[in-house]
Amino acid sequence: MTELTNLGVKDIRDGVASGEFTAREVAEAFNAAVAEAASLNAFIVTTPDHALASADAVDAKRAKGEDLGTMGGVPIGMKDLFATKGVQTTAASHILEGFNPQYESTVSQNLWDAGAGMLGKLNLDQFAMGSSNETSYFGNVSSPWRKAGSNAAMSPGGSSGGSSSAVAARIAPAATGTDTGGSIRQPAAFTGICGIKPTYGRCSRWGVVAFASSLDQAGPMARTVEDCAIMLEAMAGFDPKDATSLKMDVPAWEAGLSADLKGKRIGIPREYRMEGTDEDILKSWEQGKEWLRDAGAEIVDVSLQHTKYALPAYYIVAPAEASSNLARYDGVRYGLRDLPDGAGLQDMYAATRAEGFGDEVKRRILIGTYVLSAGFYDAYYNQAQKVRTLVSRDFAEAFGQCDAILAPTTPTASFPLGSLNDDPLTMYLNDVFAVPASLAGLPAMSVPATVNSDGLPLGLQIVGKPFDEQGVLNAGLAIQQRAGFDAKPEKWW
Template sequence: MRNNRSERMTDLTELGVAALRDGVASGAFTATEVASAFNAAVEAAQGALNAFIVTTPDAALAAAGKVDAARAAGQPLGKMAGVPIGMKDLFATKGVQTTAASKILEGFVPPYESTVSQKLWDAGAGMLGKLNLDQFAMGSSNETSGFGNVISPWRKGDDTTPLAPGGSSGGSSAAVAARIAPAATGTDTGGSIRQPAAFTGISGIKPTYGRCSRWGVVAFASSLDQAGPMARDVRDCAIMLEAMAGFDPKDSTSLDLAVPAWEAGLNADMRGKKVGIPREYRVDGLDADVAKSWEDGIAWLKDAGAEIVDISLPHTKYALPTYYIIAPAEASSNLARYDGVRYGLRDLPDGANLQEMYAATRAAGFGDEVKRRILIGTYVLSAGFYDAYYTQAQKVRALIAQDFAKAFETVDVILTPTAPSAAFALGQKSTDPVEMYLNDVFSVPASLAGLPAMSVPAGLSRDGLPLGLHVIGRPLDEQGVLNASLALEQRAQFSAKPGKWW
């Protein structure tokens, strides 16, 4: 009996969002059983993966209890009813520590709940815990966290070298890939949903800028930050994005539009659709595995009925430098509020005045990468440099958006690789910031243009590590992105998962 139950609980953690939601709704299992199963999986993996900064098993059980009671009472259930999820620790959660993975916010417990997390709870989801990330979402390997690296559940065969889960949503990607959460929230500023999804063999979508409210999400770069779901497959992402999206009058940049029924609209038939292949993404020395998976993706979409079109996005090469001006500029200002005056860390050396308190607090509280970006951002905004950097970057950003707008006059979606390589080992790139920044080369342009973009698993590299394909769509056309991604997913037949070594 006991053995049966344990097996059944293991089975539950194999299920994704749709299956859990449907199973809870049909009574195949209870939400409480689901929450318990994932709570146990989280606990078992935490020491090895460090995916969470705090775990909240009681919150998961409480949410599940409510869903079970609602079902028993015959009440209608929400879109995410009975699905426990991981919450990236960039979202403020009322009564639960929220740190952005920075020591400067250690111990900070918000008296408010972010709009996106509240929508998920309202839809019946429960919280397994707050997921680790790169500090203030700045990083591509989760190595900048103030609370330790997240270890990818993936390994290169028998090689035990710890691999990067990607970043900044590295806790999210690791948790979903390791089957310790069926889904997780991510945020994406320059690729922070898509690159970690690619690194860990899961799906993740960054919706159009403005679809998800930024209210209550610790800001990195306001004009780029977007929340989105990370889950096992395209359908799960569609379900969760429906629950997360929607107009929020508390966010001036939020789009006042109805949320489409993305799950109901899923359709992998690509006949009559045109897929653009941007020639500028065929960079010199592109990783052979990545190049091959891109070719696979092209073949799959052709197979799904799409017409493949060569396109040009001429300003692509300026995207990365543009991003690394705009994002740090906004960050340098957004992070000024962490000053030791009102909340979070305060380092007050003996006899220090206000300026010295600021300096000591921020020196002690921020990690190196955060400091680097604050310095870059402060520099590019300073008198005498502003026009050469920030103004110029804004102009180039407009040109990049124009490139896409022009391409979308012809094509419906654009297909590229998600990242230039499969996951790398922890420590491999952390000493060279520019090398690290190059990881975002394929994901950043869509961020600058505010476009919806998704990564889906395409297969494995020769080393047995996941590779992702990247679909970029027109503004507000999440449906087109999801559909093309679904066509890829159906043909990739990606079923690999990390062996459970923890």
């Protein structure tokens, strides 16, 4: 029998359903793999009992001939941004250490209802703020990948770095991620896996620790396009508890998968050919065009003329919303409380936030508070919102000429941990290709394409029309089938 930890969502689900192996055997195999991989620091908390209990419930259903659910018997990693009832939820921040929610996020509940189990809570950049998974209070996550001929620890991307590292290392068949400005797609590209950010509102934000509410969106991370389609189907759906939730039926994405792109037009945005992009990335982009042509698509040039303003606009809008969202962490209701002797209320607020928030979170709160202040609101925040509208309009016009857009996911491959810590602006540029789709609320996916000259994975990004996750998944499948990406990291952990 194939080693169970080498199987993905579809193979595990189908194998459990057919009786090839039990859900408990799968859970035990992945629990053991998680325990062995502590040096990756991908998990903040492990929950082997949850995985086993869910597996036993699935096995009992199978014995009775009952429906096992679309994720029946699949244990997954849960990004520690999703509230999980009775299990610590920290957003990788000291300020929430010890917080055990008395409720379950809608997305995680949907997954448990579909038969999935939880291996544990995955590490991330603190409050999802970061592109390298180095801002977590609980320490850096290491990518399972290494540069050829080097033992330097590499970044798994961020903020969903624990998720990408766990899936790439085969210690979880799939994981949840969240994407505010690229936090599913960029780590997926860095670690050679797939990840899709659905249309804004497709997955409920209820019970997900907020960063920037008009941008945050949950999505799946897995090793194949098919596995992402299965998991997204389980995660998505209308939720009356989330005012931004889409009141739409969840399409049958898995059943609709097709790599035949005859009659489809794929747009290539000329503004994405940016200075500083690695040559290997540009080569993989050219190769991606050939793969999509081979699948039957017509390749057309499109213009997204406000692209160069998207990143600066994002780094005004997102911190502004973060400064508002993070005001709730005051040391009064939950999490950390730092109360110096003889301190008043204001002193407690200041001491708690100084102790509880990391440097990157403080940086973004300060930026956000500044751009929302009376003298600067019109000069910065209002202008950024106008740019956001123009970015959305660019996409709408481009989609008049094409069905989806092909672009690189990131301007470079992964980099060594610590190499960009002193240069926040260069770190922010990691999101340059991912941010425009986030600002426009569009579905977008990263699919592994190849490895570069250092043996590190590179991803290609498909951006689709609003609500057209199917088109994005299908184009991703066409790339996956032609790329034949089967590289995996050499085990060192």
